[in-house]
Amino acid sequence: MLKKTIFFSTLLLCHSSIFAASAADKISYALGYEVASQSPDEVIIDPFIQGIRDQKAHKANIYTEEELQAAYHELQKTLTVKQTQEAAKNFAQEVKFLKDNAKKSGVITTASGLQYKIHHMGNGKQPNPASIVTTHYKGQLLDGTVFDSSYERGEAIEFPLNQVITGWTEGLQLLKVGSKATLYIPAKLAYGQDGVQGTIPPNSTLIFDIELINVK
Numbered sequence: 001m002l003k004k005t006i007f008f009s010t011l012l013l014c015h016s017s018i019f020a021a022s023a024a025d026k027i028s029y030a031l032g033y034e035v036a037s038q039s040p041d042e043v044i045i046d047p048f049i050q051g052i053r054d055q056k057a058h059k060a061n062i063y064t065e066e067e068l069q070a071a072y073h074e075l076q077k078t079l080t081v082k083q084t085q086e087a088a089k090n091f092a093q094e095v096k097f098l099k100d101n102a103k104k105s106g107v108i109t110t111a112s113g114l115q116y117k118i119h120h121m122g123n124g125k126q127p128n129p130a131s132i133v134t135t136h137y138k139g140q141l142l143d144g145t146v147f148d149s150s151y152e153r154g155e156a157i158e159f160p161l162n163q164v165i166t167g168w169t170e171g172l173q174l175l176k177v178g179s180k181a182t183l184y185i186p187a188k189l190a191y192g193q194d195g196v197q198g199t200i201p202p203n204s205t206l207i208f209d210i211e212l213i214n215v216k
Helices: 002-014 023-037 045-056 065-101 166-172
Strands: 115-120 132-140 146-149 157-160 180-185 206-215
Touching (some): 166 180
Antiparallel strands (some): 115 180, 132 146, 132 157
């Protein structure tokens, strides 16, 4: 039995190239992944894949244009209702969170509603709206979901301070190079009621841990 197992394992190793993903496999996977990331949760995988197969097989679309238009409008109504409900829920959560957070030690609230806490104030240059800044950061939602992190990518990011969300533009001007802080950004100073498809829900408060590395 042991000899058979060793033989089978050796056979798999010798022919591992058969199972390796080709360039076409990788690109096909990437395309599917990208489409899925931009699709609403209501999209059902099986009919989605069947549509691809039928198109590749040059089969006619099984639904009429009228049926598709009706389905599209129905789905749009469903998504609008869902987004409205989610936005209302997130707004209520934001109001409570910011009210409670404002009472915590070290948290400062500005006139715009931005909240921040400085963990360490550097002694370098302080940016203005026209500055180009370099930062390391981690962004998360109120439930702890991390939606973006330069730390995870292992590379700091450089950008003009007047080309990002309002909460960042205001918040980073409160810091000096070498500073580490947390920004608590209300939705109105971030992505508002629209959010970001597949990443940030509507009316989401964003929490950023930020390290200001450089200012040009």
